[in-house]
Amino acid sequence: MTSKRTQRILDGLEELFPDAKCELNHRNAYELAAAVLLSAQTTDVSVNKVTPALFEKYPDPASLAAGDIHEIEQCIARLGLYRNKAKSIQGMAKGMCENFGGQVPQTMEELVSLPGIGRKCANVILAECYGVPSLAVDTHVYRIAGRLRLADEGDSVLETEKKLCRRIPKERWIRTHHQMIFFGRYLCHARNPECGRCPFTDLCRYYKENKNGK
Ligand code: SF4
Structure with missing residues (x-):
């Protein structure tokens, strides 16, 4: 079951980025x-x-x-x-x-057998092209999962993916992946995140450690 905390993050992301999508142009x-x-x-x-x-x-x-x-x-x-x-x-x-x-193969196992294709890339292809529920963890998703405590500091990329998939309902994986990327790209930047316009300050590890009261 989705916790209230996670649900708040999902709702907030939906409100901020209802139109989040893959920004790499492609036809297949x-x-x-x-x-x-x-x-x-x-x-x-x-x-x-x-x-x-x-x-x-x-x-x-x-x-x-x-x-x-x-x-x-x-x-x-x-x-x-x-x-x-x-x-x-x-x-x-x-x-x-x-x-x-x-x-292009359609399973994780086959995709990662291809030279150059790692788990993140395979998840993107599965989700975007074949509609398979997947949650690719890129640099934005990893950073945000840590800041919003959807994963723990020091977790590997795979651990982060597993925790996100446990906490977020399967039918939201693809959407949440895009929304977390938009959130990281356009608001919660690696350096100088725009916390002033973020709805998650009370949930955020980074805010607590770096900005609270400053
Ligand atoms: S409070 Fe700041 S660091 Fe935390 S999630 Fe929001 S924008 Fe990112």
Whole structure:
């Protein structure tokens, strides 16, 4: 059963971000998988600037797997770490071609067997493309879960995911994931969170330790 505390957080997030959604532009699971890999240590806005040309040139796993690595690098050269990222998305595409008939698999186990795809990325694909209830823990979700005591300090990413999934009703996992990301992106920033317009100050570990009475 959802605690009153958790329910208050869920209601507050719903009020703040009723329209939260995935901000990585994509038209199918292949495009989302590549976009998530490209989004490491950069913003979704930056990724969205390079993916239209990338997906025009490489519209499916087979074309990306067979592509020239230098040309793939050129397509995404505006992103940091673009050489590693080119290698990573091509490795993923090769895995899809060699083991899954050029398709994006639909289970966690199969997704994480692909080069470059970790649990977070797999959860995003499962939720976004296949509607499987999942709660991916990225840097925003991790930070907010800790601040709002939905997880404990020092918990691993996996422990945080398990605690969130225990505390939040399954039918809210996908929505809450997007809303926590929006909350972290647009209000509860890593540095200088905007606590003045936050409805959760009385629930927040960070506020208590850093801002209460200051
Ligand atoms: S009080 Fe501040 S740090 Fe805590 S959740 Fe709200 S914005 Fe984030």
